[in-house]
Amino acid sequence: TVVKAAEQLDFVATPKQTVVMTERGRAFVKASPAERKAVWRSTLLDLRLFREIHDYALRRENRAVDRADVLETIALRVPHENSEKVFKTLVRWARYGKLFDYDENSGLLTVRDLK
DSSP states (O other), X not given: OHHHHHHHTTSEEOGGGOOEEOHHHHHHHHSOHHHXXXXXXXXXXXXXXXXXXXXXXXXXXXXXXXXXXXXXXXXHHSTTSOHHHHHHHHHHHHHHTTSEXXXXXXXXXXXXXOO
16 A cells, blocks of 8 residues: 555656655655655645645635535546545645645635745
């Protein structure tokens, strides 16, 4: 699971069933904690699902997307995966990369401002 995630993030490649760190992966490992979050954020925005939700939120006046809309997008984009599980991963990864904030009470995923 970890290798699959790292591969999706382009941190590793897996030629002939070996795991080889990519340039992006080496940059992430060498970076300071603050720089890692910036690399992570940039990497997330290279992933179609994160980019689509991010762009949709930016077009909205409150820069937020409702949980139900995100779950629907997940179901459409990755229909063979558990939408709830993907949503939880999306929230954790987005929080780490300071891409989105998620308010469990309102169910809103909000784009974070970079400061």
